[in-house]
Amino acid sequence: MATIIDVAREAGVSKSTVSRVLNRTGPVKAETKAAIDAAMKKLEYSPSYFAQGIRTGRTHTIAMLVPEYSNIFYSEMFQGAEDVALKNGYMVLVCNTERSSTSELEYTRALIRRRVDGIIYNTYENNPKMVEFLKDISRNIPVVFMNRVFSDPKDFSYVCTDGFNSTRKAVQYLYQRGKRKIGYIRNVKQIDVVNERYEGYLMGLKECGLPYNEKWIHQEECRNHTSDYIKLGCMAGSYFAGLDDRPDAVLASVDLIALGCVKQLKECQVQVPRDINVVGFDNLFLDEIYEPALTTIGQPIRELGRHAAQIIISKINGNPVNSQVLFDGKLILRGTTD
Amino acid sequence: MATIIDVAREAGVSKSTVSRVLNRTGPVKAETKAAIDAAMKKLEYSPSYFAQGIRTGRTHTIAMLVPEYSNIFYSEMFQGAEDVALKNGYMVLVCNTERSSTSELEYTRALIRRRVDGIIYNTYENNPKMVEFLKDISRNIPVVFMNRVFSDPKDFSYVCTDGFNSTRKAVQYLYQRGKRKIGYIRNVKQIDVVNERYEGYLMGLKECGLPYNEKWIHQEECRNHTSDYIKLGCMAGSYFAGLDDRPDAVLASVDLIALGCVKQLKECQVQVPRDINVVGFDNLFLDEIYEPALTTIGQPIRELGRHAAQIIISKINGNPVNSQVLFDGKLILRGTTD
């Protein structure tokens, strides 16, 4: 593999001059530049990533930690981020943190060792120790969080969908459509962003003057995996199907849960939407191909990814302020509501 | 960030000795090692990826080119590859090639510049020029292909599912179950591995003494995207539903097509499996949650990824022989066949 010295020799100049045309730093006579360009082409020269990195400290690589690859939610988000990243000359390295409880820390260390330029966290661990650790990290390298809010926003940059208000509004919509027995299904892991949706549900009930009824709420612990979400939805479906006094509408904290629920309700001969309306949250492409297609509160998933990348690139370029972006969720009406 | 020299100073030794304990190369007295370990810990030392790379030429990074992230097929494959890679101290960089027709080449160049240790190609471009390019690449850096076969196998390493024989057998199964009018749906892009499945279908017909009937075959161009596959399936569903003389069973070259087809058949009041049996190919996790669950020819997706990673790591470690691995597809009976 040709080095900058080979190119310099080929063009009959010094490596400094080659470096100058490479980085457009400092003036170079037109004909010299031409000779160097020719030499680079001839030798198929491409500068060593290492050698550049060791000098500049830049890798032009952004890492993105996600809890699960095969969750289409993250792959869509990733695409948004990558789109912006590539346009700015960065590559995105995805890392799956769900392998073990400590993998978030392990990955972070590995990424720092690789000197990535920035890290996008799509993770939910929120015990005080972890938050302290993250705060520490974000003092040293550019960091953006997704789908996560913090009690002290000024310390962090994040990008998120407003789960509270969009769920609140969805409840109001169902109320307007005549539903009076509105239930909820949720995974009760300590994920702030998902809890906020639940809070929005409660607020929605309150605003509509509807009573809180424990029977219509199905909640359970759930790992952050596609199949586990679906299973949780199925269990909720069975549960609701077996009730004497069923809810007439149910919101789920996540689309996959809603899909599992619909599947199970159908299997138990409970008609959707005739007997129960179901509303999800996320707007995965899956929702559309399901039978019936799922009504959901849509997150601008790709946009979330794009924004995260934008923020992190701006941070890499030296912008010191943390920014917090909150997107509106949009109710998308499909076949599971009437 | 602490360097090896800081550690050496802290421990009162030379950088050579630190390097020795770092890489377990050469003997070091136990107490010296202890002092160095302590110093490394104290200074939170982590060796610079660049500096190591510039000396050793190794990045401990494997790249994987996929045509589409959000296709769960690839994310599952990726997980298999990453699993093996991580265990061997490698990270996997995914790259989406579907952005433009030339992105495969562009990415390859970018990856070479990054000095990745190896590339896993999940791509289908098979014009002679591209094949020549790939052959050239694979002479210079370790390369493995997935879901792709070559006419001259000795030049390449690849990992693939045997689409020909598994489809053949699926046809035989349908025949045994009494089906006599077996159709096929396919995307007709020049993808060898998908064409092989079709060839297997034809061979299956022949072996069962069934006639080839053009009417029962729906084929169309299709981009390599989840939603396009589904759309193609839907169109096929409409087509078959509208036929006077319908097939009694249909195989699809890809699960997503099969799913779209089932969806559309149901919408046209054609019952699955009562009126038409449907068989897919891949075994995505989606198949199971669909209503009815999809019968399919299962690829060992994760295993494919694992094997690809294994092969490439062995190549990185100096193994010069190309290996070709062909997995059997397994017919998985679910709700769309009776």
Add this chain to the structure above:
DNA sequence: TTTCATTTTGAGAACGTTCCCAACCTCTGC
């Protein structure tokens, strides 16, 4: 022609490692 400013170029240090080679210790056996 000389002087001075400006443009263009090159020499060489630095980045943080690895690795070769030589030097230094510490034994053992005589």
Add this chain to the structure above:
DNA sequence: GCAGAGGTTGGGAACGTTCTCAAAATGAAA
């Protein structure tokens, strides 16, 4: 006590860049 062997350590070159600084070339003005 000494030679020699073997274990242990350090010095310094090398990897391929970037970047500072100074030198050389050019050109304009006096």
